[in-house]
Amino acid sequence: MRYNFDEIISRKNTNAFKYDAREMIFGKAEVLPMWVADMDFKTPDFIVDALRVRLNHEILGYSMRPENFYHSLINWMKKRHSWNIEKDWISFSPGVVSACTMSVQAFTNISDSVIVQPPVYFPFFSIIKGSNRNLLYNQLILSEDRYVMDFNDLETKAKGGAKMIIISNPHNPVGRVWTVEELNRLADIALKYDMIILSDEIHSDLVFKPNKHIPLAKLSPEIAERVITAVSPSKTFNIAGLSTSALIISNPQLMKKYNKMLETMHLNMGNIFGNIAFAEAYEKGEEWLLQLLNYLEHNINYVTDYLQNNIPQIKLIKPESTYLLWLDCRNLNMTDDELITFFVERAGLGLNSGLMFGPGGTGFMRMNIALAFPVIKEAMKKLAFAIDTI
Ligand SMILES: Cc1ncc(COP(=O)(O)O)c(C=O)c1O
Secondary structure: OOOOOOOOOOOOOOOOHHHHOHHHHHOOOOOEEOOOOOOOOOOOHHHHHHHHHHHOOOOOOOOOOOHHHHHHHHHHHHHHHOOOOOHHHEEEEOOHHHHHHHHHHHHOOOOOEEEEOOOOOOHHHHHHHHOOOEEEEOOOEEEOOEEEOOHHHHHHHHHOOOOEEEEEOOOOOOOOOOOHHHHHHHHHHHHHOOOEEEEEOOOOOOEOOOOOOOOHHHOOHHHHOOEEEEEOOOOOOOOHHHOOEEEEOOOHHHHHHHHHHHHHHOOOOOOHHHHHHHHHHHHHOHHHHHHHHHHHHHHHHHHHHHHHHHOOOOEEEOOOEOOEEEEEOHHHOOOHHHHHHHHHHHOOEEOEEHHHHOOOOOOEEEEEOOOOHHHHHHHHHHHHHHHHOO
16 A cells, blocks of 8 residues: 655644644744654554544443553564564553653662763653753764764763663664664673663664664673663654553563552553554554655655755754754854744744754754655745845
8 A cells, every 4th residue: 555645634723732832832833843753644544443443332441451562562573673572571651751760760769870862852851850860961972974972971971870871772863873883882881880771762663774773682681681672653653642652671670670660650551542553553564664764765865955955054964763854053153042033933944952952952953854745845945045034
């Protein structure tokens, strides 16, 4: 079947955060939203159909996770990521961010240091600080237009007693798919200094060839002992509103601690529709995903060429993964406030300011290109027009 990602569907007045929060976020209801990380494409038909079938039963009481929740994930990991996982290694969280919070609270103590690698997905900062842990930045280095990890700094922080690191694998917003060599170096440091690693792999299915996602825990049994992997079909299949994700933890002691936290929070039940969508996505989603990846790559190639040819002042950091583009706007010589105002007021585009992503984010903007191609073309025209007015 051919899916039509060109279809433009209005999301206005559906309580879509991306659309209906524009006034609150940008001070204007009419900006073209290219910010929060969900897609403007229809959730795949096989997921929506399964939800409709369940709805026909008309009793929506407490629900258990079905067997295919586990089996679909096990099969998907094997097929898409060559990773053999077991049912006992799988736990639940409503969201990947709440999984991070529960993990920080389950595996570290008050005042312990937890490392993150900015510029990075900003909720990591608040969950660490909000849990009264000490937030440490191991800032990525931009080297020849590609971000790399600063292993010397990481080792210093690990040696200084940090108990945990949260990595974004692949990385939002800089789009890196970490290589085996990079992950091995990180793993060696974690093993040497006894750190737990939370590997947030929510974007792991949105990887562009020839890059290949490596689940961190797959590297070796020794590293798997100290890794918590967070995954979800939410980004890939546009079902983030269903609040359902999974954790993969092969170490039984860590699993026990995590599950205790999950039960204490009373978050272990999950929701009836999230469970169904999760299993359908991983059971039936491969063909849809392959078409989605082609479409996203086409959008990315268009933006890349357009910027090079028409707006060379803005440089795109080549994404290896995700539909989130990291735009280097430093040559525009604007402050972060001026950049935000420029994009909103002059271009009519609502992007995320790089500043939100912590150290290293100044002068950058994050642009979500999971939109119908005609809308992307329109957005680039608006941006070029605005640049001409500077
Ligand atoms: C790296 C990363 N982790 C987690 C999330 C959100 O996960 P959830 O909605 O499951 O909490 C996002 C959303 O953009 C993300 O980019």
